[in-house]
Amino acid sequence: MNITNKTSDLTISCETGNYHTMCPISCVSWLYQTIAGSFFLVIGTKTCGYFLQNALGVMIFSSPRYAMAELEEADISSQLNDFKELKRIMSQIKSDRNPSVIVCILTCTPEIIKMDLEGMAPLLEAELNVPIVVARANGLDSAFTQGEDVVLAAMVGHCGQAAQGSTPSALPKPGVRPSAEPQPEGNSEVKSLVLFGSLPSSLANQLEGELKRQGVNVKGWLPSARYSDLPLLGENVYVCGVNPYLSRTATALIRRGHCKYTASPFPIGPDGTTAWITSICKTFGIVPTGLIEREAKIWESLRPSMDLLKGKTVFFMGDNLLEISLARFLVRCGAVVLEVGIPYLDRRYQSAELALLEQTCKDMGVPLPRIIEKPDNYFQTIRIKELLPDLVITGLAHANPLEARGITTKWSIEFTFAQIHGYSNSAALLELLTRPLRRNNNLNVSQGSLKQQNYVPG
Numbered sequence: 004m005n006i007t008n009k010t011s012d013l014t015i016s017c018e019t020g021n022y023h024t025m026c027p028i029s030c031v032s033w034l035y036q037t038i039a040g041s042f043f044l045v046i047g048t049k050t051c052g053y054f055l056q057n058a059l060g061v062m063i064f065s066s067p068r069y070a071m072a073e074l075e076e077a078d079i080s081s082q083l084n085d086f087k088e089l090k091r092i093m094s095q096i097k098s099d100r101n102p103s104v105i106v107c108i109l110t111c112t113p114e115i116i117k118m119d120l121e122g123m124a125p126l127l128e129a130e131l132n133v134p135i136v137v138a139r140a141n142g143l144d145s146a147f148t149q150g151e152d153v154v155l156a157a158m159v160g161h162c163g164q165a166a167q168g169s170t171p172s173a174l175p176k177p178g179v180r181p182s183a184e185p186q187p188e189g190n191s192e193v194k195s196l197v198l199f200g201s202l203p204s205s206l207a208n209q210l211e212g213e214l215k216r217q218g219v220n221v222k223g224w225l226p227s228a229r230y231s232d233l234p235l236l237g238e239n240v241y242v243c244g245v246n247p248y249l250s251r252t253a254t255a256l257i258r259r260g261h262c263k264y265t266a267s268p269f270p271i272g273p274d275g276t277t278a279w280i281t282s283i284c285k286t287f288g289i290v291p292t293g294l295i296e297r298e299a300k301i302w303e304s305l306r307p308s309m310d311l312l313k314g315k316t317v318f319f320m321g322d323n324l325l326e327i328s329l330a331r332f333l334v335r336c337g338a339v340v341l342e343v344g345i346p347y348l349d350r351r352y353q354s355a356e357l358a359l360l361e362q363t364c365k366d367m368g369v370p371l372p373r374i375i376e377k378p379d380n381y382f383q384t385i386r387i388k389e390l391l392p393d394l395v396i397t398g399l400a401h402a403n404p405l406e407a408r409g410i411t412t413k414w415s416i417e418f419t420f421a422q423i424h425g426y427s428n429s430a431a432l433l434e435l436l437t438r439p440l441r442r443n444n445n446l447n448v449s450q451g452s453l454k455q456q457n458y459v460p461g
């Protein structure tokens with residue numbers, strides 16, 4: 004992975020990690036929809052079940068392709084045999100839903116009791132004849148969107164190896180069918196591009212179309228729309244991420260998949276999309292055409308909404324790892340970002356995005372935001388009281404309490420589920436960011452007076 008060596012003026016500090024976020028097991032809600040025919044089995048306790056049931060709302064009434072395997076006392080005290088119990092549950096899943104793959108999510112409790120599911124998975128795969136992916140996504144060591152990162156990193160081990168020169172390709176793991184597409188033989192110089200990150204298929208097609216226009220063909224996606232189409236990896240495979248929270252996947256692709264990583268800002272906002280396409284083109288030795296004009300046209304169309312943000316101060320409490328990309332887009336729209344809270348910042352994986360944020364602040368003539376990794380929500384509320392930002396981007400826990408104190412908020416969770424990537428979704432992204440400001444205008448609320456009168460911390 005490339006490391007930015009240039010000296011940065013950005014201040015990145017770390018607090019206590021006492022912040023609200025969603026549990027990473029929530030990733031099942033979007034991943035089961037991206038990988039057709041997959042089934043997600045969350046192995047945990049009632050706590051995890053309650054969380055999923057509440058967080059995913061009406062989705063639970065649509066026979067989703069995920070379920071909980073709830074541990075009982077007898078499981079925790081090893082009176083029941085883990086292997087037999089899992090085989091029984093998975094056999095039932097196989098007969099009821101006939102999945103193409105079962106993804107097992109190990110939550111906090113199996114982590115604490117050291118359940119060795121990685122050891123059992125090959126035996127279960129052989130007995131049930133269904134591929135099993137084991138991902139340790141839990142609240143002990145990751146936050147919200149990082150659940151997707153853990154699952155995709157685990158899937159890297161299930162991708163086959165592309166043929167290198169005349170060397171025959173490595174055998175795929177049990178249950179994995181190699182791609183039907185013929186691979187170039189005897190030509191070790193052919194570069195191919197694999198994108199990683201879970202996006203709805205319409206959005207993935209849009210990004211592929213943008214690259215195709217520049218002459219770059221996307222060879223595959225991780226995750227693929229079907230499990231049997233997982234991409235082949237290897238030395239001539241270049242990988243690029245579409246989401247800022249996939250640092251473990253990037254590392255797994257480099258170390259286990261032997262791929263080459265293309266460091267790039269993420270395709271969020273017109274500026275990010277241009278930078279993303281440009282970085283990929285550079286990797287493939289292509290000079291991109293028409294991007295500057297395309298981007299300028301989109302900024303022009305966004306101008307009325309951007310006027311709403313001009314000079315407005317924004318504060319990110321931080322819970323989903325999209326914060327740096329969103330802050331960069333907001334600064335480019337004319338806002339001043341005061342603080343960017345973020346649960347975890349991989350400075351190598353986000354190096355290009357951090358550099359673009361810094362450059363954008365300099366270009367727009369605004370101060371650099373303070374970046375706080377693992378923020379402390381209590382300290383943040385004190386800073387919000389002092390700074391009185393025009394917009395606070397925060398989770399559900401703080402949104403209504405801050406609104407009641409006259410601070411305008413935007414729910415951060417919406418950015419995870421809305422389509423925000425690429426040129427074509429820039430207007431929708433800006434609409435989301437400015438919706439609370441529009442609402443205030445419509446209600447004729449004087450934020451300044453509200454803030455001064457109502458803010459009572461604690």
Ligand code: SF4
Nearest residue numbers: 026051110111141142
């Ligand atoms: S934090 Fe742990 S116990 Fe709580 S819902 Fe998430 S995985 Fe389950």
